[in-house]
Amino acid sequence: xxxxxxxxxxxxxxxxxxxxxPGDDAPVVLDAPRPRGPLDPAGLLGPxxxxxxxxxxxxxxxxARLAGPTPQSVRGEHVHAVxxxxxxxxxxxxxxxxxxxxxxxxxxxxGELEPGRVYSAPVLAERFGVSPTPVREAMQRLAxxxxxxxxxxxxxxxxxxxxxxLAELIEIRALLEVPPLLALARSLPAERWRPLRPLAQATVxxxxxxxxxxxxxxxxAFHRALLELTGNRHLVRVAExxxxxxxxxxxxxxxxxxxxxxxxxxxxxxxxxxxxxxxRLLRDHGVH
Numbered sequence: 001x002x003x004x005x006x007x008x009x010x011x012x013x014x015x016x017x018x019x020x021x022p023g024d025d026a027p028v029v030l031d032a033p034r035p036r037g038p039l040d041p042a043g044l045l046g047p048x049x050x051x052x053x054x055x056x057x058x059x060x061x062x063x064a065r066l067a068g069p070t071p072q073s074v075r076g077e078h079v080h081a082v083x084x085x086x087x088x089x090x091x092x093x094x095x096x097x098x099x100x101x102x103x104x105x106x107x108x109x110x111g112e113l114e115p116g117r118v119y120s121a122p123v124l125a126e127r128f129g130v131s132p133t134p135v136r137e138a139m140q141r142l143a144x145x146x147x148x149x150x151x152x153x154x155x156x157x158x159x160x161x162x163x164x165x166l167a168e169l170i171e172i173r174a175l176l177e178v179p180p181l182l183a184l185a186r187s188l189p190a191e192r193w194r195p196l197r198p199l200a201q202a203t204v205x206x207x208x209x210x211x212x213x214x215x216x217x218x219x220x221a222f223h224r225a226l227l228e229l230t231g232n233r234h235l236v237r238v239a240e241x242x243x244x245x246x247x248x249x250x251x252x253x254x255x256x257x258x259x260x261x262x263x264x265x266x267x268x269x270x271x272x273x274x275x276x277x278x279x280r281l282l283r284d285h286g287v288h
Contacts, residue, residue, distance in 0.1 A: 096130060096134045097134040097137050097138055100128060100130065100134050100135055100137075100138040101138040101141055101142070102213065102217075103128065104124075104138055104139070104142060105142075105147075105213055105216065105217075106212060106213030106216075108142075108147060108158065108247055109212045109213060109216055109247070109250065110212055110213075110250060111249065111250040113158050114158060115158045115159065115160040115161070116157065116158065116160050117157065117158055118151050118154050118155050118156065118157045119155050119156055119157075119158070120154070120155040121135045121136045121139060121155055121156070122135075123155075139155075139156045142156070143156065145241065145244045145245060146159060146244075146245040147159055147244070147245070147247050159247070161246075161247060161248070166246065166248065169242055169245055169246050170246065172242050173239065173242050173243065173246070174282070174283055176235065176238065176239045176242065177223070177226075177227065177239060177282060178279060178282045178283060180227065180230045180232070180235065181226060181227070181270065181278070181282060182275055182278060182279055182282075184229055184230065184270070185269075185270045185273055185274075185275055185278050186273070186275070188229065188270075190271045190272075190273075192229065193267060193270050193271040194271070195225075196222065196225050196226065196267055197267060199218065199221055199222040199225055199263075200222055200263040200264045200266075200267045201264065202218045202221075202222075203215060203218045203219050203222055203260040203263050204257070204260045204261055204263070204264065206218050206260070207253070207256045207257040207259070207260035208257055208260075210253050212250075212256070215256060215260065219243075219260075219263075220240060220243060220244070222263055223239070223240075223243065224236055224239075224240055226270075227239055259285065262281055262284075262285045263285075265277075265281055266278060266281040266282065266285065269281060
């Protein structure tokens with residue numbers, strides 16, 4: 001028989017495959033300076049009140065895309081060296097949301113997000129240089145904590161806390177925290193309180209530097225660690241939820257520093273078993 005004629009290959013000519021399109025999981029660099037005045041809900045004013053600069057394009061903010069396969073790799077040829085550095089690791093989506101959530105918390109503490117005003121997720125996303133999705137997710141978390149309220153088809157309104165609202169929340173905090181901590185002061189040996197010393201000092205450090213966002217998180221971490229000594233996980237969770245709802249108007253740096261120093265004094269009293277001083281500090285600390 002005559003040799004079989006090779007069938008023509010249906011393979012297309014070699015050419016590079018297209019690079020993947022960016023998505024919400026692409027790297028995000030939150031390097032755009034945040035405004036230090038009240039944020040403009042419409043996104044029209046810059047930090048100084050004048051026209052704002054256009055937000056950086058998503059292609060620049062999201063980092064380099066992963067390059068598509070080379071023609072050599074498509075053909076199966078051996079590649080002796082890879083040109084350029086290896087591509088960056090793609091961060092998980094929740095890490096972007098966590099960065100946005102932290103930035104929004106700080107904006108609330110600084111008064112940049114004004115109580116009673118409505119903010120659009122797409123406008124905030126432009127200022128951060130990200131897609132609206134992680135901003136909405138962060139705002140929904142703040143809504144669950146009572147810091148903002150959802151406004152259908154508009155965005156999120158920053159919650160307004162009246163003096164009576166704040167007084168009621170502080171009363172709940174005292175009911176949750178004072179009795180169990182006084183009971184611990186009667187029974188725990190001094191060495192059980194010592195590991196909390198760095199947490200108390202961290203609040204003083206952040207307050208002295210004027211780092212309001214970091215101070216707020218350090219304050220939560222200290223009080224969480226105190227209540228964790230009770231072994232009651234539900235108490236810890238409920239008390240932290242109440243503390244997050246106590247969003248107050250911005251205070252002076254000296255007032256924040258004075259409150260931070262009370263953490264150290266409280267820890268001294270608990271370590272010494274001084275119930276009178278501990279109770280006074282716990283109740284007074286809640287109203288500052």
